[in-house]
Amino acid sequence: MLRLQGINAIFAVIGLFIILHWGFAPNHHATLTTATTMLGGIAFLLMTVSVILTTRLGVFEEWFGGLDRMYQVHRIAGTFVGVFVIIHFVGVPKVLPEGVDPALNPLNPSSPLGKVSMVLLVIGIFISLNRKISYSKWRTLHKIMALVYFLTIGHFMNAPGIFFEQFSVSGIMLIISSVIGIIALIYTMLGMNKRTATPFIIESVNLMERATEIVLKPVREMFTFKPGQFAFVEIQGKEWSEPHPFTISSAPGEDRLRFTVKVSGDWTRKVREELKPGGEVIVRGPYGRFDASKVSNKKQVWIAGGIGLTPFLSKIRSMEAGDDRQIQFVYAARNEKEAIFLDELKARAKELGNITLYPLFSDIGEFARVDIAKERLPDALDAFEYFICGPKPMVDGLMKDLKKEGVQRSQIHTEAFEFR
Ligand SMILES: Cc1cc2nc3c(=O)[nH]c(=O)nc-3n(C[C@H](O)[C@H](O)[C@H](O)COP(=O)(O)OP(=O)(O)OC[C@H]3O[C@@H](n4cnc5c(N)ncnc54)[C@H](O)[C@@H]3O)c2cc1C
Structure with missing residues (x-):
């Protein structure tokens, strides 16, 4: 499940940047200049967040709730970067603000660097969000983003009179974040983000x-x-x-x-x-942090759809007699033949005594549905902690219906079998 520490940290950094940017804006800046440069700055901070997440460090897994969540945040941050950069480009004044010395503040090379970086960024985001491109091609093409990152640093470091003319504090914040971002990028590019x-x-x-x-x-x-x-x-x-x-x-x-x-x-x-x-x-x-043993609620519903069985398989195989959780385990497959390991699961459920197994077969019209769960579960829906792994439409649908029935988002833990 997505944890909020990481998201809060991102908001805190952006909040600080906004305060510094508005609080210490150069006098000669019009409001539009301050607003659009602010969006450009936020876009760069989000790019840095995306780069930092590619380091796959364990501490960030803790903050965000697992590597799959980190990549989701990476993708969402990338999308916001695209939107903010376009608004920044459209809104930012194309001539120097009045009172700024053109000799000390040439528009070049900031402007062309910004344009190239924006065009590559838009292409890069289009590729990143396009699921039709095969993963290996996508992975190679995605490396274009490293170039975009360097071009963007070149762009704002040369920004005329925006940050550095008066040593603006928000500009210094961007410099610090670019140093962190470059270290993170080198760390990832050298393959140091791979675990042992x-x-x-x-x-x-x-x-x-x-x-x-x-x-x-x-x-x-x-x-x-x-x-x-x-x-x-x-x-x-x-x-x-x-x-x-x-x-x-x-x-x-x-x-x-x-x-x-x-x-x-x-x-x-x-x-x-x-x-x-x-x-x-x-x-x-x-x-990964898809861990059902850490939550204090002993009443748990586990829902596996197809190959989404695998995390639960490991949990059930490792569970010892005397486990004090009461687990309602829904295993949805197309039919009995495709319900792999069903016999083993039945035997383990019998042996352990704390697992009630509900095999469901879609070929005969049985689906994992919240309205049916409401009738069959021994307690009210909101009494349980939910762990769900399976095809995205199934996971999304169940989450939506559970929330409608009053189950809190914090009670629902899901595992995504995809990074992009
Ligand atoms: C955290 C996690 C746990 C997973 N656990 C299982 C599991 O237990 N059993 C299982 O069958 N599948 C699991 N998957 C899915 C599995 O990784 C993909 O199905 C597999 O990589 C597809 O490769 P492909 O080339 O055959 O298919 P493709 O058609 O190339 O890809 C199908 C999907 O898998 C993704 N994918 C492809 N290659 C990679 C890659 N190298 N790295 C990351 N994603 C990739 C693609 O983005 C696409 O969404 C898991 C995925 C994740 C992210």
């Missing part, structure tokens, strides 16, 4: 109904993680290209690491069709 690599050998590749289980044997030490966390899987070999994120479906403490992979595109299809035991795999992580 743990090597594994593929022990087996098990074909299941519309899913593939990869079982990995550690080469040296075992990878440590918490149930519900995910990791980046790098299959070694030129033909396997970039790392892919998967939730760990085994339990901590097992001597093997397991991932359960659904075919969603070319790479996952290749896993199903071509991956063989004996190959090498690097696993990096763990990431």
Whole structure:
């Protein structure tokens, strides 16, 4: 779930910038100049936030509620950057303010740098938000944003009479943020944002109904993680290209690491069709904060849709007898055949005694729905804490309906299986 510390920190930085920018605006600035340069400054601060989030540092996972949330904030911040930059461009005066010495404040090279940076930014945002572009192409093209960041620094550092003529405090704030941003960018570009690599050998590749289980044997030490966390899987070999994120479906403490992979595109299809035991795999992580054991509410509803089962699988596999939570576990799949691990889940539910399992099959018209939950759950809907993982429309729909029924947003925890 998105945590508010990170969002509050972003608002605090922007708030401080607004106060400094309005409070110490040069006398010769018209209100329009102050307002549009302020929007330009906020856009740059949001760009810096986006860059900082790419460092994937654990502290930011804590602040934002997991890496998937950090990338969501990264995307939303990027969209606001685009809007603010366009307003800044349209509104900012194209001639020097009266009383500003043109010799000391040439419009060049600030203006052309700003224009190039804006055009690249708009192209970059268009690419970033376009889901039709394949992930690997998208990833390469997205690197254009690093260039945009440097051009933007060049743009405001040369801004005529805006920040530096009078050593404006808001200008100094932008300089400090650009130093932090450049360090973060270099950190990410050098690949230092990748967590420690743990090597594994593929022990087996098990074909299941519309899913593939990869079982990995550690080469040296075992990878440590918490149930519900995910990791980046790098299959070694030129033909396997970039790392892919998967939730760990085994339990901590097992001597093997397991991932359960659904075919969603070319790479996952290749896993199903071509991956063989004996190959090498690097696993990096763990990431994620989809943790049901931390909340104090012992009445919990877990809802898994299709492959969204994986975080719950790890939780159920690691749960010990005597767990004092009362868990209502809804497992929605297309049909019984596609409800992978259903027998294991039934056996665990029986063994543990604190899990009530509700398998639902959409082929016979059964769906995870809030109105049905209202009838079937042993208590009122707002008595529970909700953990939901599955296809986006299902997660969004359930969240909307739960909120309509009076369940607080803070009671609903979701895991997004996508970064962009
Ligand atoms: C936190 C997290 C946990 C996940 N856990 C599981 C899981 O347990 N089981 C499972 O089957 N799937 C899981 N996924 C989804 C899985 O990562 C994608 O389905 C897979 O990477 C698709 O690759 P593809 O090339 O076959 O498909 P494509 O058609 O290329 O992509 C399908 C979707 O996956 C995204 N994607 C593709 N490649 C990458 C990549 N290298 N890095 C990030 N996103 C990518 C794309 O943006 C697109 O939205 C998880 C995703 C995330 C973000």
